Amino acid sequence: MVDLRFFEYDTVDVALSDRRARRLDSEAGRYLSVTPHPDPEIWSVTAREYVGTLVVDDMRILIRPKIRPENLFLLLEVGLPEQAWRKEDFDYEINPDLLLSLVSFYARTLETTLARGLYRSYRNRNEDLKAIRGRIDFGRQLSRARLPMPVACRYGEFTSDVLENRGLRAAIRLSLRVAGVPPSDRRRLMRELVAMEEVSDTPVSGDDLQRIHYTRLNDHYRPALGLARLLLDNLTLVDRRGGTTAASFMVNMNDLFERFVTERLRHALHGRLTVEDQTDDYLDIEKAVRIRPDLRFHHPGSGSVTYVGDIKYKLTSDAVARSADYYQLLAYTTALDLPEGVLIYCQTDGGKPAGKITVRHAGKRLHVRPVNLSGSPAEVAREIEVLATWIADRSEHVRPRTPFWLARPA
Structure with a gap:
């Protein structure tokens, strides 16, 4: 087994055969760049924006993030207290396999979540029954050429076999197939699997879990479902001859950072600004060119956008935003008729990025604001609060607030 270990965006020179x-290039081109080296027996392997464990044939690649391990777990799950991932953070510093640390994190979070009991809800059922239950579905019943039995019924069933539990169960079954999970965590997962025996084993994707609507009744499920979604979206298992299973788990740091900043800003700006993420719009009057800003802000009760932002994970080596990112933000500010916008960058090392540029002949002000992930989770939280206050102030400065009783619907 060839074992490679390096950090995101780093390049390592590796002795590999042409085959x-x-x-590696064909199977992992999404995660790595493989280019020839001047030495014919050497190849240069460059990591992209993904971190985790990648298995290709007899090659195992471990890619670690450049940020602090505890802040990686901070990005992985918004809303859990810092002490919740301390053990996994410590384990990950010793063992660079992110997948095993995440499965342990999921097992412990799930145990705490289900200690309050399985979430139950009403689910609409349409069945043909010998006795009437709920309401008769006359449309289906009358389409049966006057057959009196069975009766087409429509009713609500109070059950634990709901999407929330099916998602957790699917992630448990996937996690139990991962080799190397500590016995204590495997026992935790098995206990929770038994507790969910009434829940069906139906295919569930991460996108399905994203569509869950949270209320006060299921809000305590949010952290566990967030981790389940990560596992379902990013964990790939390949069965091999000999009864072994190879596991690849790769997380896109761009997506992770974007989701983290969006959710934290939404929480910090609650009551001051409404935060919309990934909302479709158009660059042109003819609506032929679609745009999708990461962040749009508007005041509660008003459909008028007051500020726009885009989130990027990586700074250039000289700590100045990339030209393509400026062009993208300029398009957003122009299409939304705003005098300025902000690029939010992840800063892990190096100096601070440029604070502002003003576009020639257009007067658009394009700000760059960093979120430094080299500090402690408490320091990261303070940076987000400062950023939220800055956005709220700029929003007021750029476009005066309209009283909600005068605002027209969008």
């Missing part, structure tokens, strides 16, 4: 290099 192995081509195989």
Whole structure:
């Protein structure tokens, strides 16, 4: 087994045969860049924006983030207290396999979540029954050529076999197939699997879990479902001859950072600004060119956008925003008729990015604001609060607030 270990965006020179290099490029081109080296027996392997564990044939690649391990777990799950991931954070510093640390994190979070009991809710059922239950579905019943039995019924069933529990169960079954999970965590997962025996084993995707509507009744499920979604979206298992299973788990740090900043800003700006993420709009009058800003802000009760932002995970080496990112933000500010916008960058090392540029002949002000992930989780939280206050102030400065009774619907 060839074992490679390096950090995101780093390049390592590796002795690989042509066959192995081509195989790695074809199977892992989404996560790695494989290019020839001046030495014919050496290949340069460059990590992209993904971190985690990647298995290709007999090659195992471990890619670690450049941020602090505890802040990686902070990004993985918004809303859990810092002490909740301390053990996994410590384990990850010793063992660079992110997948095993995440499965342990999921097992412990799930145990705490289900200690309050399984969430139950009403689910609409349409069944043909010998006795009437709920309401008769006359449309289906009358389409049966006057057959009196069975009766087409429509009723609500109070059950634990709901999407929330099916998602947790699917992630449990996937986690139990991962090799190397500590016995204590495997026992935790098995106990919770038994407790969910009434829940059906139906295919569930991460996108399905994203559509869950949270209320006060299921809000305590949110952290566990967030971790389940990560596992369902990013964990790939491949069965091999000999009864072994190879597991690849790769997390896109761009997506992770974007989701983290969005949710934290939404929480910090609650009551001051409404935060919309990934909302479709158009660059042109003819609506032929679609745009999708990461962040749009408007005042509660008003449909008028007062500020726009875009989130980027990586700074350039000289700590100045990339030209393509400025062009993108300029398009957003122009299409939304705003005098300025902000690029939110992840800062892990190096100096602070440029604070503002003003576009020639257009007067658009394009700000760059960093979120430094090299500090403690408490320091990261303070940076988000400062950023939220800055956005709220700029929103007031750019476009005066309209009283809600005068605002027209969008």
